[in-house]
Amino acid sequence: DTGVSQDPRHKITKRGQNVTFRCDPISEHNRLYWYRQTLGQGPEFLTYFQNEAQLEKSRLLSDRFSAERPKGSFSTLEIQRTEQGDSAMYLCASNRQYPTGELFFGSGTQLSVL
């Protein structure tokens, strides 16, 4: 297993368009997380799944954002009606609930909204 995989690496879109990102976690990890990072800042937590259940959503996740993990494996993050303020790096991470909770991140998807 090669780690957390994200696709695409870069996405350029026009304001108002919908975009979807995919994340494949490390196979034995049951928890999957989405974070957002803007330039010069640390990542901010958006939402997480335990298996297929979405257990928590940050207040940062507006109604235009939706995330799914249908079979408890890969996850998708969709942004509808993109705005320029959505431009950021979207990071996916995964871990096992036990023993340490160490978090492993993917390479991210860099979104630019024009």
Next chain:
Amino acid sequence: KQEVTQIPAALSVPEGENLVLNCSFTDSAIYNLQWFRQDPGKGLTSLLLIQSSQREQTSGRLNASLDKSSGRSTLYIAASQPGDSATYLCAVTPGWTTDSWGKLQFGAGTQVVVTP
């Protein structure tokens, strides 16, 4: 609300010098603390994780200490190399239970440049 601060925001050292990176947090109720490395335009690479019951962790040239009572962690990188140039981020898992695992609170990072 937990706040994580990293000072300085940027650091430049000549090759061979030891690096000392600081991280402070406002609430000592943490489950663990993790240090990450991030190269420009890339994701995060986990370097070290310290459980709240531990005082330090070591991996190769890296050593991280944790003082929960004072809300501080320090990452030491011995004998720095140009390949160590990157942004280093610390993050805490707030709370006492596994419910908060993975919901990290990050600092803004320290950007390190090691000059040959």
